[in-house]
Each structure stands twice: as structure tokens, then as C-alpha cells.
Amino acid sequence: MLRVSMATPLLMPRLGNCGRYSFDGRGGSWSGYGKEKFRATGNAAAKKTRLSVSPLASSVLAESRHSSAANFYKEVLEAARDKFTREISFQSKDEDISLAKALLYVAAEDEAFLAFNREIDICSAHNERRDTSLLCDGKGWESVDAMPMAEKNINAWLAELDAISKEVEAELVSRDIGCHIAEVMEAVNKVLFKSRGFRRSPVIVDPKCSYLHSALSSGCASAILLSVIYIEVCRRLNLTIVGSRVGEEFLIWPPTGNPEELFKVTSGHSLFEVVNGKCVEDPRSKASDINSHSLLGLEIATNRDIIGIALANLIQMLQRLYWKRASRTNHGLMLTSPLRSVLKSEEKLNRDGSSDMPLLRPQELRLAIMASERLLILEPHNWSLRRDHGMLLYYKREYEAAVQELSICMAFAPEEEAEVLEPFVEKLHLMRLETSWKSLGQKGRLTIP
Secondary structure, X not given: OOOOOOOOOOOOOOOOOOOOOOOOOOOOOOOOXXXXXXXXXXXXXXXXXXXXXXXHHHHHHHHHHHHHHHHHHHHHHHHHHHHHHHHOXXXXXXXXXXXXXXXXXXXXXXXXXXXXXXXXXXHHHHHHHOOOOOEOOOOOOOOHHHOOEOOEOHHHHHHHHHHHHHHHHHHHHHHOOOOOHHHHHHHHHHHHHHHOOOEEOOOOOOHHHHOHHHHHHHOEEOHHHHHHHHHHHHHXXXXXXXXXXXXXXXXXXXXOOOHHHHHOEEOOEEHHHHHHOHHHHOOOOHHHHOOOOHHHHOOOOOHHHHHHHHHHHHHHHHHHHHHHHHOOOOOOOOOOHHHXXXXXXXXOEOOOOOEOOOOOOHHHHHHHHHHHHHHHHHOOOOHHHHHHHHHHHHHOOOHHHHHHHHHHHHHHOOHHHHHHHHHHHHHHHHXXXXXXXXXXXXXXXXXXX
């Protein structure tokens, strides 16, 4: 079985009262920790119905209902992070961690964040137009586990994995064969790749391919998510599947005393190739060097490792897509660009006392920060991840939090990297003081003697 120690998890605080895109999930502890159920105020079971009330009353009702819905989604955000953290916590043995549950909670948190911002947008639009016609959209669910994602809740998506395993069992019965590992894998391959049509997306251009529920719905998945689906289906069949990261690839296989059978070519392909894709035959990939002998020397990934790899792939996708969109008006901008520029010359402060920092799209920037937070729960001592997290907070103008993260990063980073970070952190200290000065209503620029 798989075993690993787990680092102390980070906790996400209650989001509190905040405007559009303003919360950052930092700075304290859970105020709603351990909450299992919650309700939106108002008539949550009401059907959509048009209100026939005065314009003033309609405005008050609209603001109240949209505010309640926004608060509801904020509670869902907290609950999703809570459940994710507990799923991978020290209290759980690694073999008891559900890959599917953990990754579905990741998806639920991001979905709730997007829904939260939609509610804020609706409320803002209503306040601007004072529209007297209002559709009251009640929530028909009470907990994060019941929240619909692509028309199914978390339990329904888990049931989808159960259904796939039942199809594999039916395939084995129809063949009237035993439970030899190779035969079970052939049945799993047929159900997943032929009957269900699952396919690997070599280049992730759609964020949905990096979320488990979307992968199960569309059949298009990143390589790591397809591995997770394979592992979860086989787990339901009492077949253990292990995996290991090899270069940029994540390879999976069943532990067997006869690994040669995994590489035996039948109908033009080996079982190992069918399970792991074309990377095992690509000479540019390190996976192509794996054979029955070298397979035994690979380090087996734990469940927490696998979740970490999935999160790392997610944040890479977010940085590639969302970061690209966020910095669309700043061509060529890189996450760590300010670290290098501060060494070359001191950036001048503009008229309002802030740095000449690009304005990025806040919703997309926040999604990248959320992905970074979850990855740091698994790898709190990874200096490069913490550096990137601190830089994302810098771009969000959360200077105090950025200083904290980058200062921690300097304690773990190699000496040459710490030397790059030090002047930038000093600059952030001054920017934080400048921001505090302005927030107190002071005019002019803060002068540091």
C-alpha cells in the first residue's frame, strides 16, 4: 500500500464581507471550520417565479436575495477547502485518501468561486438598472457535496466511477474469463478507451480537462486525470494500480511479479502502452526508456503525491491560460519579471504612489492563487512554489501577504535565489507602508529617511 508523511495543512479563513473579486483566502484561520451544512437565507425551495411588487420593494428584495446567494457561495468555498484539507490531512492514512473526492472538492471550490462572482455581477447589474423584474433562483441543495457541477453533485460523480467499474465487471462476465491482471486491464482499457471514449489531451487548452468532473463528463482529460480515473476504477475492482513520475510523464501499472507481461506486444501495442499512452514510445520522452527491468526501480507515488501532481498540472494550466489572459495587455510579462527588473533599476512610483504594476484580470488571477494555495498545503517547504505564490499575491496588490510568503521562501531558497528575492522584498515593505499611509487618508508621498 502507499504511504507518506503529510505536511501541516494551510487553512483558509472565512471570506467575510467583501466586494467583487476582493477576498483572498488568507490571513487567519477557519471561522466556519468543520461546518457540514448550511442554508441560504430566504426561500431556498422556491420555484423560479416573477415578483409583482413595487420597484422599491423589488430593489430591496433583489439586493437581499443576491446578497444571500453570494454569502451562500462563500460558505461553500470555505466548506470545499475544509473538506479538501481534511481529506489529505495527517489524520488520514495515505491508503484511505480518495483521489476522486479530493479532486472533486478542488473543482467544487473553483465552481463556487465562479458562481460567487456571477451573483455579485447580477447584484451589481440590478443595482445599476433598478430592474423591477426579478427571477428568484432558489438553491435546491444545502452542502458542498450536493452542489451541482456539470449537472451532477460530488456523490453522483463518485457514482459515475462506480458505474464504470460495473461496466468492466460486465465485460469480464461476458468474456467468461477469470481475474488475471492482464485480462482485467484489457477489460478496463476496452471500457474506458473504446466504450466510453476517454482520450488524453496532449496539450491542455481547455481548463475543463484539468477538473475531474469535466473529464468524466467529456471524456477528454489530462494525462494525470486519466491516470486518476484508471486508478479509481481499478480500486473498485480490488485491483491495485501504482504510479510514478518519470520526467514530465506520470506512468501507472499494476504491481506484478511478472512485469514482462505488461510489455508483451499484442495487436501492435503492449498493455503498458495502452494504459499510459504514446509517451512510452516517444524517444523524446524519458518514459520511452522504461522496460520490465527499470520499472521495478521506479519510486512509487503516494496518493498525496498523485494529488500534488494533479494540482501542479492544474496550476500550470492556469498560469498558461489564465495568466496569459490576465497579462494580455502586458505582452511578454512573466510571473517573476519584477524580481529581475528590481535588480537592474529602481522602479519609479507613479502619481498615486503605487508601483508601475500591470492591472491583471482579478477573477482569473484569484483562480491561480487558489490553485497555488492548495498545492502549498501539500508542499509547504517547496521554495519555488512559495515564490510563485508570493508573486501572485504581489500582482493582486496584497503586499503584506506577499512579503510574508516571499520572506518564508527566502528561508528555503538556494542562496543565489534568496539574493534575488531580498531587494524585491525590501521594495514590497516600502510599498506596504505606502499603501497603509494612503489608507489612513494621508496626502502626499510617504518619505523614508
